[in-house]
Structures are given as C-alpha cells and as structure tokens.
Amino acid sequence: MQKVISSAVIKRLPRYYRYLDELRKKDVVRISSKELSEKMNVTASQIRQDLNNFGGFGQQGYGYNVEYLYNEIGKILGIDLPHTVIIIGAGNIGRAIANYDDFLRRGFQITAIFDVNPELIGSEVNGIRIQSMEHLREYIEETKPDIAALTVPKEQAPSVAADVTAWGIHAIWNFAPTELFLSGDVVIENVHLTESLMRLSYKIRAQKQKQDEE
Amino acid sequence: MQKVISSAVIKRLPRYYRYLDELRKKDVVRISSKELSEKMNVTASQIRQDLNNFGGFGQQGYGYNVEYLYNEIGKILGIDLPHTVIIIGAGNIGRAIANYDDFLRRGFQITAIFDVNPELIGSEVNGIRIQSMEHLREYIEETKPDIAALTVPKEQAPSVAADVTAWGIHAIWNFAPTELFLSGDVVIENVHLTESLMRLSYKIRAQKQKQDEE
DNA sequence: TAGATTGTTAATCGATTAACAATC
DNA sequence: TAGATTGTTAATCGATTAACAATC
Numbered sequence: 001m002q003k004v005i006s007s008a009v010i011k012r013l014p015r016y017y018r019y020l021d022e023l024r025k026k027d028v029v030r031i032s033s034k035e036l037s038e039k040m041n042v043t044a045s046q047i048r049q050d051l052n053n054f055g056g057f058g059q060q061g062y063g064y065n066v067e068y069l070y071n072e073i074g075k076i077l078g079i080d081l082p083h084t085v086i087i088i089g090a091g092n093i094g095r096a097i098a099n100y101d102d103f104l105r106r107g108f109q110i111t112a113i114f115d116v117n118p119e120l121i122g123s124e125v126n127g128i129r130i131q132s133m134e135h136l137r138e139y140i141e142e143t144k145p146d147i148a149a150l151t152v153p154k155e156q157a158p159s160v161a162a163d164v165t166a167w168g169i170h171a172i173w174n175f176a177p178t179e180l181f182l183s184g185d186v187v188i189e190n191v192h193l194t195e196s197l198m199r200l201s202y203k204i205r206a207q208k209q210k211q212d213e214e
Numbered sequence: 215m216q217k218v219i220s221s222a223v224i225k226r227l228p229r230y231y232r233y234l235d236e237l238r239k240k241d242v243v244r245i246s247s248k249e250l251s252e253k254m255n256v257t258a259s260q261i262r263q264d265l266n267n268f269g270g271f272g273q274q275g276y277g278y279n280v281e282y283l284y285n286e287i288g289k290i291l292g293i294d295l296p297h298t299v300i301i302i303g304a305g306n307i308g309r310a311i312a313n314y315d316d317f318l319r320r321g322f323q324i325t326a327i328f329d330v331n332p333e334l335i336g337s338e339v340n341g342i343r344i345q346s347m348e349h350l351r352e353y354i355e356e357t358k359p360d361i362a363a364l365t366v367p368k369e370q371a372p373s374v375a376a377d378v379t380a381w382g383i384h385a386i387w388n389f390a391p392t393e394l395f396l397s398g399d400v401v402i403e404n405v406h407l408t409e410s411l412m413r414l415s416y417k418i419r420a421q422k423q424k425q426d427e428e
Numbered sequence: 429t430a431g432a433t434t435g436t437t438a439a440t441c442g443a444t445t446a447a448c449a450a451t452c
Numbered sequence: 453t454a455g456a457t458t459g460t461t462a463a464t465c466g467a468t469t470a471a472c473a474a475t476c
Contacts (some may be wrong), residue, residue, distance in 0.1 A: 008443065012417055014409035018391065032457060044457095045445050052459060060458040061452045077412045078419035096310035102391065102408055103375050109416075148413065173411065173417045177232065177316065187421050188412035192251065194316055195228035197387065198291045200361065200403035201322075202224055204385045205292035222467065246433060259469050266435060273433040275476040423452095431476105438471075445464070451456085 008117040009050050013077055015040070016047070018071040024092040032063035083146040085173075086139070088160060090115035090130045093175050094151035108147070111137055140167040149173040150180075223264050227291055229254070233282040246277035248398035292323070296321040299387075300353070300376060304329035304344045306378040309390050312339040322361070326353055354381040363387040403425075 019040055023031060037044040051057055051069075054076050058064040074080050085103070087094045090113050097103070098110050100103060113130045121132050131139070139145075148169045152160050155177030165172070165186045174180055174190045182188065233254055237245060251258040265271050265283075270278070272278040288294050301308045304327050311317070312324050327344045329335060331405055334344050345353070353359075362383045366374050370378050371390030379386070379400045388404045396402065 005420075006443075012411060013416065014406070015413040017407075017412070028233065034457080043445060045447095046443095048458065048460085049444075056456050056459060059452060060450070061456045062455065073226065074272040076416065079412060083349040083415060083418075084358055086229065089328060092310035092313040096306035097407075099306040100407070106408060106412070108411055129302070147411075152266060171248060173414055185421060185425065187414065187417035189410055189417065191405070191407065191410055192228070193311075193314070193318060195232075195406055196403055197317060197322055197361075198228040198231070198293060198320070199224055200385055200387055202227065202290065203401035204360065206219075206224075207384070211399065220467075248433080255471060259471095260467095262436085264469075270435060272434050273476060274474070275432045277433065344431065433474105433476085435474080436472090440467100440471105442467080443465085445462105447471070448460090449463075450457105450459080452455105 003053070005053050007127055009053055012050055013073055016050070017070065017073045017077065020073065022068055023066045024070055028066050030063050032067055033058070035063075035173075048189075079107050082109060084109050084111045084143070085147045085149055086111060086145045087113045087151060088133075088136070088164065089150045089151035089153075089156075090117070090120050090125065091151060091153075094149070095125050097149055097151065098128060101126075111143065111145060131205075136164070137167050140164060140169060147171045147173055149175065151175045154178040217267070219267050224258075224266055226256075226264055227287055231263070231287045231291065233286065234280055234287065237280045238284055244277050245280055247272070249277075262369055262387060271320050274338050296323060298323055298325045298357070299361045300325055300359045301327045301363045301365060301376065302347075302350070303365035303367075304331070304334050304339065305365060305367075307338050308363070311343060311363055311365065315340075325357065325359060328353075350378070351381050354378060358382055361385045361387055365388065365389045368392040 019036065025211065027209065031148040033047040040047075048058075054072070057069050057072050063104070065112055071080070085108050087098055087110060090098075094113065094115075098113055110126070112130060113128050114131045114133050114136050115130050120130050123130055148164050148171070150157055150161060150172055154176040157174065157178050157213055158180060161172055161174070161180045161182060165182055171187045172182070172189075174188055175193070177192055177194050180188055233250065238407065247258040247261045251261055251386055254261075262272075268286070271283050271286050285294070296351045299322050301312055301324060306311075306329065307363055308329075312327055317324070324340070324342060326340055327342050328350050329344050329346050330347045337348050362378050362385070364371055364375060364386055368390040371392050372394060375386055375388070375396060379396050384399065385401045386394065386396070386403075390408070391406055391408050394402055
C-alpha cells in the first residue's frame with residue numbers, strides 16, 4: 001500500500017525538476033539542500049521532507065547528485081515514459097497548445113486534433129491535420145491516447161468529457177472554465193486562465209491598498 | 215492596517231465567483247453556506263470562514279443574497295473596475311490570449327500586442343495591430359496599462375520583465391516557464407503550462423499504481 | 429416566538445520548520 | 453577521524469473543521 005502524497009508536495013515537484021534541469025545544463029554535479037533552498041527561496045528542511053516522501057536520494061555529507069535527482073523526480077512525475085496527447089477543440093487555445101513544442105521536449109506528443117467546425121477540418125496545425133469530431137470515438141478506441149486536452153467552449157466541455165472517458169480516455173487536461181464531474185478513475189488537471197487573471201487582479205488591488213497605507 | 219489574507223483563501227475566491235455567477239443566471243436569489251457547500255464539494259464552515267475574512271455578507275436565518283455576494287466578491291477580486299492588458303510576444307499563446315473574448319467579459323481589455331518579429335508586425339489579431347517592441351516603452355509610458363501578459367520565450371522573459379517594470383508596469387501575467395525576480399511592488403501571477411502537464415502526468419501514474427494494487 | 433443560519437470561537441488536523449542523531 | 457549533510461523525529465505554525473452563541 002503506497003502512501004498518499006499531499007498535493008502541496010506534488011505542486012512543488014515540477015519546480016524542483018526545472019531547477020535541477022538548469023543546474024545539470026550548467027554541469028553542476030552535486031548540490032546540497034541548503035544551496036538549492038537558497039536558489040529557490042524555500043527552506044532546506046522542506047526540500048528534504050518533500051524528497052523523502054519518495055525515498056532517500058541524497059547522501060550524508062555530500063548532498064544530492066544533480067543528474068540522478070533530476071532523473072528520479074522525472075520518474076516520480078511519470079515523464080520518464082512518453083505520453084500521447086490529443087487536442088479536442090481547434091480554437092485559439094487548442095492551436096496554441098498544438099504549436100507549443102516545449103511539451104514534446106518533456107515527452108508529450110500531440111498526435112491528433114479534433115473540431116466540429118467544417119472550415120477548420122482538413123487544415124493543419126504544426127503538421128497535424130484537424131479531424132472531424134465524428135472520428136473522435138474511433139480514434140480513441142484504436143489508438144488509446146494517454147491524455148485529452150479539452151479546449152472546447154465551456155458549454156460543450158462536460159458532455160465531451162463524459163464521451164471521451166466512456167470511450168477510454170483516463171486523463172483530461174481541462175482548459176474549459178467549468179468543473180468536470182467524472183468517475184473516480186479519471187484524473188483531471190484544470191487550467192483556468194480567467195481564474196488566474198482574477199487572482200492577479202486581487203493582487204493588484206491588495207498591493208495598491210498596501211501602498212496607500214504607507 | 216488591513217489583514218493579510220492567506221493565498222489559500224484567494225485561490226478559492228474565483229471559484230465562488232463562478233458558482234455564484236451561474237446561480238444568478240438561473241435567477242437563484244438566496245443560498246445558504248450549506249447548499250453552496252454541497253454544490254461545490256467543500257465544507258460550509260470553510261465558505262463562511264473564507265467570506266468572513268472580508269466582512270459579513272450574509273444574514274442569520276436567511277443565508278446569502280446571490281446577486282449581492284457575487285458583486286461583493288467581484289469587488290474583493292478587483293474586477294468591479296476594468297483593467298487594460300498588453301500582450302508582449304505575439305506567438306501562439308500571446309495570440310490565443312488576444313483572441314480569448316472571455317477576458318473582456320470580466321473587464322480585461324487587450325489594448326495592444328508587441329513582438330520583435332518583423333513578419334508579424336503590422337498584422338492584426340482580433341482587431342488589434344501587432345506593434346514593434348521598439349514602441350513598447352513609449353506605449354507603456356503614455357498609456358500606463360494595468361497588466362502586461364508576458365508570452366515571450368523564456369530566455370527573454372526576465373529581461374523584458376525588468377524593462378517593462380522599469381517603464382511603469384506593476385502587474386505581470388507570466389506565461390514563460392521561468393521565475394521572475396522583480397522589486398516588491400510588482401505583482402506576478404504565473405501560468406506554467408508545462409508544470410500543469412507534469413502534475414497531470416503524476417496523477418496518471420499514481421492512479422495506475424492504485425489500480426494495480428486492487 | 430420558533431426555526432434557520434450566520435459569524436466567530438475553539439478544537440482538530442495537516443503542513444512546515446527546527447533540531448539532531450545517523451552516516452557518508 | 454573530522455566535517456558535512458542527509459533522513460527523520462519533534463515542535464511549531466497555519467489552515468480547516470466543528471461547535472455554538474448571536475441574531476435575523
């Protein structure tokens with residue numbers, strides 16, 4: 001029985017991974033939790049606690065081997081293995097994702113794009129042909145993609161999500177500004193841009209009030 | 215001296231706002247913390263605690279007036295007043311944001327787009343002309359936009375961020391997969407899509423392991 | 429007035445930080 | 453061996469939940 005890791009820890013892992021990636025690119029061989037904590041503006045204690053949820057990756061008196069730790073976090077994040085991604089909805093965000101080659105570098109390969117709009121069907125985005133939504137079921141059942149990026153309008157999102165999960169999708173990257181209620185074995189990661197912008201707006205106001213008090 | 219609100223609370227506010235928006239569209243007049251908690255899958259206690267950070271918006275024996283609470287949360291989030299947004303970097307994500315009309319509905323108006331690429335300069339995105347980065351300083355100093363959306367490659371992000379804040383920008387919506395270290399009066403909200411995708415990858419692996427154990 | 433539900437205090441739970449023995 | 457730094461336990465801090473008096 002494996003331990004459930006708190007989401008606070010999981011949220012931090014990609015950031016560790018990014019810093020370690022930069023260190024290894026600079027040919028840094030070893031790093032202590034103290035050095036890393038200063039770079040990242042967190043406590044050394046937190047780094048050690050976080051990592052020890054998954055195992056002892058360091059060595060007393062030495063610290064952590066950068067390359068090794070980088071690879072181990074990659075394994076924890078599951079990006080040691082490649083993922084196939086389909087994009088559902090060839091609107092602005094869907095096309096932006098399809099064009100964003102950074103994902104491929106991390107092993108996420110966009111394999112297909114779907115849309116309902118006949119004017120878009122047949123055209124290409126980043127070398128990938130946009131297909132009709134009518135082919136979606138067949139495509140999922142035959143190729144079993146790992147992830148569906150949902151970039152359809154929010155009205156369609158819940159029903160499309162229900163469909164694709166019924167057809168075999170187990171992971172949804174949801175860009176629609178709405179909640180998806182799906183069966184327990186489907187994992188969801190939300191990207192709610194409007195909420196992000198609202199939080200920025202909150203910070204702007206809070207900052208202004210702080211300055212007015214001074 | 216106003217109380218500092220924890221970021222956990224602030225993260226939840228836009229979600230309350232979204233649910234209240236849906237309720238008012240359905241002409242629901244009042245709601246209790248208990249009802250809302252059931253819809254949102256949180257505790258009623260948390261809703262009441264969160265709201266009471268900002269004031270008593272409810273009434274004993276009655277609950278909360280939907281329209282009133284919606285507007286009050288809007289004020290807390292600072293979206294009762296409009297914001298002007300400039301986009302720096304007319305790549306895929308920059309153009310996707312420029313095209314995303316949902317922001318306008320919340321009072322965020324895209325007023326300009328900038329890029330270094332001569333092939334893009336002069337063309338239009340959603341009716342907004344892409345301008346040369348050479349005009350960026352002048353534009354900021356003259357029109358004082360509220361927010362700069364940073365959608366340039368990660369190598370350029372830190373220096374562009376330093377420039378625009380020196381010229382008068384106080385809020386950055388950062389899409390570059392890198393950290394921005396700026397002076398304390400600049401507020402930053404990060405959207406790190408690759409990190410989001412990595413968290414989804416983690417969840418996929420964790421879910422698989424869970425199923426293998428059963 | 430009785431019932432409902434808030435606002436708020438107190439209790440619990442979980443996450444972060446500090447401390448230090450283990451060990452390279 | 454001495455010094456450094458981890459892994460891990462214990463202490464602290466903060467966030468969430470429960471409880472209930474206040475009040476509409």
